[in-house]
Amino acid sequence: MNFNFFKKQEAVKSQEVNPAEEIKNTTELENSQEEEISPERVEALKEYENEVKEIASLKESDLKDEIENPEERVALSEKLTLLQKISETVKDHAPELAIAAVGIGALALALTQEGNLDLANSAAMSAEKVTSMIASSVTAFAAVFSGLLWNYKNFSKEQATKENYSSIDNSSHEALAA
Amino acid sequence: MLEIAEKIKNQTATEEEVTEFTKSLTALLSGIKQDITK
Numbered sequence: 227m228n229f230n231f232f233k234k235q236e237a238v239k240s241q242e243v244n245p246a247e248e249i250k251n252t253t254e255l256e257n258s259q260e261e262e263i264s265p266e267r268v269e270a271l272k273e274y275e276n277e278v279k280e281i282a283s284l285k286e287s288d289l290k291d292e293i294e295n296p297e298e299r300v301a302l303s304e305k306l307t308l309l310q311k312i313s314e315t316v317k318d319h320a321p322e323l324a325i326a327a328v329g330i331g332a333l334a335l336a337l338t339q340e341g342n343l344d345l346a347n348s349a350a351m352s353a354e355k356v357t358s359m360i361a362s363s364v365t366a367f368a369a370v371f372s373g374l375l376w377n378y379k380n381f382s383k384e385q386a387t388k389e390n391y392s393s394i395d396n397s398s399h400e401a402l403a404a
Numbered sequence: 405m406l407e408i409a410e411k412i413k414n415q416t417a418t419e420e421e422v423t424e425f426t427k428s429l430t431a432l433l434s435g436i437k438q439d440i441t442k
Contacts, residue, residue, distance in 0.1 A: 264419050270426035277433045288441050302439045308405065309432055315409040 405429070 293299045408425040411417035417425070 267423040270423050274426050274430045277430045281437050290442055305436050312405055312409045316412045
């Protein structure tokens with residue numbers, strides 16, 4: 227997986243392109259911007275990549291059964307909400323960051339045990355929307371998270387809306403088939 | 405973070421701001437990971 231978000235922001239300046247078309251041109255734009263990336267940003271990107279990979283590699287057995295402490299639940303909700311807002315804001319200029327949005331879908335659904343369904347559904351829709359417009363390598367990450375969703379032992383199917391749940395599952399299967 | 409995110413969206417963020425944003429995002433993800441793992 228190639229984490230290069232923001233590299234192309236200068237290259238696309240003053241251009242009006244749809245996100246899907248822009249993403250198709252990512253490699254070309256990245257190449258033209260490669261020399262402009264500072265060593266500090268390269269290091270920051272490596273750390274970001276490692277963190278995302280760690281989250282994506284989480285297994286069911288790694289997760290808490292539930293978050294019982296109300297204060298902890300509120301704190302996590304705030305972090306997820308911030309992450310969702312950030313992802314929505316920069317997704318057109320940083321498709322790799324969409325991974326975070328995909329992750330939100332899985333992570334937020336962990337909250338549904340106590341019924342924070344609005345946040346979970348919002349995150350799941352965001353993840354599905356972003357996943358549909360990014361590269362297959364990134365979409366494969368969606369498969370990881372989707373698998374996590376399916377296997378999350380305390381997740382209740384009945385709590386999630388059928389439509390959202392199905393859409394994420396479809397993304398998973400499409401990614402695996404690619 | 406949202407302020408820098410808006411700058412990124414508007415393509416006005418500096419190199420330093422983008423780097424700082426990336427670091428903050430990594431810290432945010434790390435915090436979420438810690439919250440949900442045993």
